[in-house]
Amino acid sequence: MIEYGKYHFPFEEKFMEEIGFAEVKDHKKKHKDFVQKMDHIALQMHQGDNVLNSEILKVIENWILDHILKEDQKFIEHFVRSEQGAETMTRLKT
Numbered sequence: 001m002i003e004y005g006k007y008h009f010p011f012e013e014k015f016m017e018e019i020g021f022a023e024v025k026d027h028k029k030k031h032k033d034f035v036q037k038m039d040h041i042a043l044q045m046h047q048g049d050n051v052l053n054s055e056i057l058k059v060i061e062n063w064i065l066d067h068i069l070k071e072d073q074k075f076i077e078h079f080v081r082s083e084q085g086a087e088t089m090t091r092l093k094t
Helices: 002-018 024-046 053-081 083-093
Strands: none
Touching: 002 024, 002 053, 024 053, 053 083
């Protein structure tokens, strides 16, 4: 999951910049914070520290509920309302 985020986040951030999403800086920080949390958990596990599955699941659950279902929707809505989004939607319908 950590590696996928490190691959996916730059793609998503570039897309937000290209569509002129005003909150891209804040969104990038949220990505960075999530990667740091996951890296910290991975390091704890590698060092043999006890990491509760519930702790890991809570981080992932919060990410899905707060970030993917709320924060990511903001730039998607921005894209759909934009001229570029309208052109893309028209092209997809044909």
